[in-house]
Amino acid sequence: MKSSIRHKIAKIFANAKNTDVIVLVNNNSQDPNFAYLAGYTSGVFEYDLLVFTKTRAYHITSQLEYQTALLQKHPEIKIVLRNKEGDHKKLLKRLINGKRVGINGSFLTVESYQAIKKKYTAKKMVDVSEAFAKARLIKDSQEIEEIKGAIRITKWAMLQIQQDFKEGITERQLAAKFDYISSSLGAQKPSFDTIVCFGKNAALPHHMPDETKLKAGDFILIDAGSKVNNYCSDLTRTFLFTKEKNKEMEEVYNTVKEARIRAIHAIKVGATGEEIHKVANDYIESANGGIYKGKFIHALGHSLGIEVHDGVGFWPGASQRLEAGMVITVEPGIYIEGFGGVRIEDDILITKDGAIIL
Amino acid sequence: MKSSIRHKIAKIFANAKNTDVIVLVNNNSQDPNFAYLAGYTSGVFEYDLLVFTKTRAYHITSQLEYQTALLQKHPEIKIVLRNKEGDHKKLLKRLINGKRVGINGSFLTVESYQAIKKKYTAKKMVDVSEAFAKARLIKDSQEIEEIKGAIRITKWAMLQIQQDFKEGITERQLAAKFDYISSSLGAQKPSFDTIVCFGKNAALPHHMPDETKLKAGDFILIDAGSKVNNYCSDLTRTFLFTKEKNKEMEEVYNTVKEARIRAIHAIKVGATGEEIHKVANDYIESANGGIYKGKFIHALGHSLGIEVHDGVGFWPGASQRLEAGMVITVEPGIYIEGFGGVRIEDDILITKDGAIIL
Numbered sequence: 001m002k003s004s005i006r007h008k009i010a011k012i013f014a015n016a017k018n019t020d021v022i023v024l025v026n027n028n029s030q031d032p033n034f035a036y037l038a039g040y041t042s043g044v045f046e047y048d049l050l051v052f053t054k055t056r057a058y059h060i061t062s063q064l065e066y067q068t069a070l071l072q073k074h075p076e077i078k079i080v081l082r083n084k085e086g087d088h089k090k091l092l093k094r095l096i097n098g099k100r101v102g103i104n105g106s107f108l109t110v111e112s113y114q115a116i117k118k119k120y121t122a123k124k125m126v127d128v129s130e131a132f133a134k135a136r137l138i139k140d141s142q143e144i145e146e147i148k149g150a151i152r153i154t155k156w157a158m159l160q161i162q163q164d165f166k167e168g169i170t171e172r173q174l175a176a177k178f179d180y181i182s183s184s185l186g187a188q189k190p191s192f193d194t195i196v197c198f199g200k201n202a203a204l205p206h207h208m209p210d211e212t213k214l215k216a217g218d219f220i221l222i223d224a225g226s227k228v229n230n231y232c233s234d235l236t237r238t239f240l241f242t243k244e245k246n247k248e249m250e251e252v253y254n255t256v257k258e259a260r261i262r263a264i265h266a267i268k269v270g271a272t273g274e275e276i277h278k279v280a281n282d283y284i285e286s287a288n289g290g291i292y293k294g295k296f297i298h299a300l301g302h303s304l305g306i307e308v309h310d311g312v313g314f315w316p317g318a319s320q321r322l323e324a325g326m327v328i329t330v331e332p333g334i335y336i337e338g339f340g341g342v343r344i345e346d347d348i349l350i351t352k353d354g355a356i357i358l
Numbered sequence: 359m360k361s362s363i364r365h366k367i368a369k370i371f372a373n374a375k376n377t378d379v380i381v382l383v384n385n386n387s388q389d390p391n392f393a394y395l396a397g398y399t400s401g402v403f404e405y406d407l408l409v410f411t412k413t414r415a416y417h418i419t420s421q422l423e424y425q426t427a428l429l430q431k432h433p434e435i436k437i438v439l440r441n442k443e444g445d446h447k448k449l450l451k452r453l454i455n456g457k458r459v460g461i462n463g464s465f466l467t468v469e470s471y472q473a474i475k476k477k478y479t480a481k482k483m484v485d486v487s488e489a490f491a492k493a494r495l496i497k498d499s500q501e502i503e504e505i506k507g508a509i510r511i512t513k514w515a516m517l518q519i520q521q522d523f524k525e526g527i528t529e530r531q532l533a534a535k536f537d538y539i540s541s542s543l544g545a546q547k548p549s550f551d552t553i554v555c556f557g558k559n560a561a562l563p564h565h566m567p568d569e570t571k572l573k574a575g576d577f578i579l580i581d582a583g584s585k586v587n588n589y590c591s592d593l594t595r596t597f598l599f600t601k602e603k604n605k606e607m608e609e610v611y612n613t614v615k616e617a618r619i620r621a622i623h624a625i626k627v628g629a630t631g632e633e634i635h636k637v638a639n640d641y642i643e644s645a646n647g648g649i650y651k652g653k654f655i656h657a658l659g660h661s662l663g664i665e666v667h668d669g670v671g672f673w674p675g676a677s678q679r680l681e682a683g684m685v686i687t688v689e690p691g692i693y694i695e696g697f698g699g700v701r702i703e704d705d706i707l708i709t710k711d712g713a714i715i716l
Contacts (some may be wrong), residue, residue: 028465029387032620042566044551046667064656067695068562103468107386110463110471110485126469176541183534188566189532193402193547208546298422309404337425 005037005057005076008135013054015131017133022102022128023093024050025112032306033104033132035230038077041188043068050077051095058095084291091300096120102128121177133311137303138325143231144358145347147304147327150191150233151347151358153226157181158237163242167216171196171209174222182226191225191232192308202238202341205298205333216243219340225308232308232331249342252334255287256342259332263300264348267355269344273318276300279316280332292334301329326350326358363395363415363434367495371412373489379453380460380486382408383470390664391462391490393588396435398548401426403580408435409453416453418446454478460486467562491669495661496683502707502716504589505662505685508549509705509716511584512591515539523599525574529554532580540584549583549590550666560596560699563656563691574601577698583666590666592687594703608702610692613645614700617690621658621672623705625688625713634658638672638690650692659687662705684708685716 013019024031026048034040034050038059049060057077061069069079082088097120103113105127139147160181164174175196184191184229196209199218214220218241225234238256240249263280277300284296299315302308304327312320314326320327331345348355371377375447382389384406392398392408396417400551402555407418415435419427427437440446447534455478461471463485475483518539521593522532533554540548554567557576572578576599579587583592598607642654657673670678671686680686689703706713 040464042562042564042568044564065562065564068564071562105472108468108470110466112485113468114463114485127472129469154392172544173542176538179541180534180538183537184531189551204423204429206400206402206423206426210400260681292403 004144004238005039005074008037009052009054009057011135012131013129015134016102016126016128016226018100019052019102019126019128021051022104023096025108025116026050027109027112031104031107033136036132036136036306038072039075039230040069041229042072045069049092051092053095057264058091060092062238080320092210093120096122098123101125102131104130104132106133107326112230136305137311138323139305139327139349140325143305144327146231147230147233147347150187150226150228150231151235153182153185153187153228154224154233154235156185157224157226158222158235161222162239165214165220165239166357167214169214171198171201171212171214172221174214175209178222178224182224185226187226187228188230189227191227191234195221195223195236197221197341198241200338200340203337203339205335205341205343214241216241217246218242219249219342221341221343223343224280230306232304232306232310233316233347234304234308234345235347236333236343238342238344239269242304249340251288252292252336252340252342254301255284255292256332256334256344258287259283259296260330260344260346263332264346264355264357267322267348267350269322269324269352271322271351273301273312273314273322274316276322277314277316277318280330284332284334292336295334296332297335298331298333300346301331301345303328322350324350324352330355362479363397363432365498367412367415368411369493370486370489373492374460374484374486376458377460377484377486377489379409379411380462381454381474382462383466383474384408385467385470389462389587390432391465391494394490394494394664396430396432397588398427399587400430403427407450409450411453416449418450420693422424445641451478455479456481460489462490463487464491478659494663495669496681497663497685497707498683499679501589501663504587505705506716508584508586508589508591509593510546511540511543511545511586512582512593514543515582515584516580516593516595519580520597523572523578523597525572527572529570529572531557532572532578533567536580538580540582543584545584545586546588547585549585549592553579553581553594555579555699556599558696558698560644561693561695561697563693563699563701572599574599576600577607577700579626579699579701581701581703588664590662590664590668591705592666592703593705594689594691594701596700596702597670607698609646610650610694610698610700613642613650614690614692614702616643616645617654618688618702618704621688621690622704622713622715625680625706625708627680627682627708628709629680631659631670631678631680632674634680634688635672635674635676638688639708642690642692650694653692653694654690655693656689656691659689659703659706661686680708682708682710688713
């Protein structure tokens with residue numbers, strides 16, 4: 001039995017004024033808001049529609065996945081079969097024609113948009129993507145539990161994977177093993193393609209695992225997440241794979257570590273994302289006589305939930321004020337071309353008393 | 359060094375008449391045509407743009423992935439850094455303003471489309487998604503080699519995974535192991551979420567692996583694929599996990615097997631997708647005294663390439679004529695609620711002499 005979506009739908013309509021009905025279309029892949037509302041944990045639902053008013057929700061599906069949808073027993077979603085008799089078309093005409101129709105412009109394709117315009121006679125069509133973003137930004141207690149569950153799996157995997165830190169293993173092998181451990185621990189799937197970087201590859205924030213072999217003196221950077229019940233974790237750990245102490249590597253590591261803790265301490269309700277980014281960035285730029293100036297080349301963090309990048313975050317220009325219930329990553333890093341890099345990333349819940357590391 | 363994209367660009371423009379420049383935007387995830395053209399095997403390139411005319415191609419990226427893009431050394435793509443000075447904006451204005459601009463309407467979001475319209479002054483904007491689809495439909499020899507490589511991995515994994523067919527293993531555990539084997543064999547990632555169904559779950563074509571345990575007398579249905587150098591495989595095997603012969607299960611299996619071979623024999627250049635679907639469907643509907651009537655509930659196949667669903671296919675109403683160089687899956691199935699199901703899927707290359715199983 002899935003949890004009620006009444007309060008989610010109410011939140012969305014509260015931010016989508018002058019809208020009678022909202023139409024989500026799973027073109028290419030699933031609209032993340034489909035997972036947000038329906039919470040299904042089985043099924044692909046390609047080309048399916050989720051259509052809802054303030055009081056009713058319909059999932060229009062094909063014969064291929066009709067049973068899969070029914071079996072999820074969502075108490076508030078009526079499953080409608082797309083059939084030859086065209087019952088679903090009659091329903092859609094009734095829901096859309098003459099109505100003010102909200103669509104998710106940050107996901108809906110131009111093609112699907114044009115198809116809706118052509119097939120039906122909406123009074124008008126409005127992009128309500130912001131209403132979805134706002135509704136999803138503040139997590140309820142159940143959502144926080146789901147995210148914590150996903151984080152727990154990734155943290156366990158970060159511990160277990162260290163058994164495989166052996167000279168000669170390739171980035172690809174280590175990434176494969178990491179994903180296997182996560183799945184074995186209960187992850188539905190990785191929440192994004194697992195990043196494993198050895199040595200100087202760690203200077204590239206989005207380097208993808210390749211045939212590079214691990215050798216003594218390497219950084220090992222792992223950036224990975226799990227998806228559990230549709231919610232994501234996103235963590236990064238950097239290890240120093242050295243036989244003896246390496247001062248230069250340790251200094252980079254400790255600088256990132258200190259930037260991380262300063263940023264976390266600065267997080268509070270009412271601050272802007274820009275302010276938090278600045279705390280970490282200023283520290284990195286001035287640390288160690290300024291030798292890391294210009295080496296922190298990305299945002300300090302992004303919010304997290306149904307998607308890995310779920311709305312607001314910490315970056316220059318981020319003016320939105322932080323609110324209790326937001327879940328955001330904190331991930332300072334230093335990247336030195338030809339040498340390597342360090343990133344440490346945790347997922348943070350903002351509460352009225354400050355940040356909590358989940 | 360990446361292969362030349364000149365002939366791909368030429369194919370696209372040949373099908374996109376009256377277009378001066380084409381703009382791809384990686385909103386949410388990567389536009390598959392980005393991978394088709396650039397062929398990158400590392401990097402995420404979120405929000406990046408690939409803009410090309412008949413003679414030039416530009417990849418506009420952020421500082422975060424600038425090095426990752428440069429390192430791929432594509433001989434014909436100029437990497438442009440999105441910077442404060444706005445050099446990329448000047449370039450885009452020069453390429454877009456006053457021009458006939460093609461976009462991929464089957465991927466581009468309404469939001470990104472509106473943003474381009476607002477920021478630039480295109481003479482007009484045209485949806486050229488069909489031009490991409492047409493270009494990608496006929497595979498060149500290198501593409502076929504890539505697909506074969508991906509198939510090889512999935513086939514090996516289908517053999518190896520049988521070592522884990524033991525009572526008590528869960529669908530989720532088997533799926534995790536399958537993905538691990540595939541990655542270990544060199545898959546970049548699964549080409550879609552691996553489907554593992556035990557027993558009556560096999561009656562649901564898109565059932566997702568859950569905690570169901572394997573027991574004697576079960577069907578084991580595995581539908582899985584690998585992505586290698588951006589190209590996909592997609593195979594299904596169904597196993598009968600029985601201690602003794604089970605006539606009913608075998609009959610279902612043999613019916614699907616026979617439908618498969620009849621369909622493959624019927625494939626020829628010039629036939630329509632509908633005709634091929636009908637061959638398999640008619641056989642299943644009439645087999646065994648008609649007891650499987652209405653039990654084959656999906657399309658017989660879909661084309662395959664950069665994406666798992668890559669354009670045409672075999673289904674009722676598919677009127678496009680088959681051409682040499684298309685790669686399409688053949689996947690008949692029978693699904694019996696409460697009992698289980700069988701699907702067998704292979705990837706087929708259409709040649710002038712008929713179908714070849716890859």
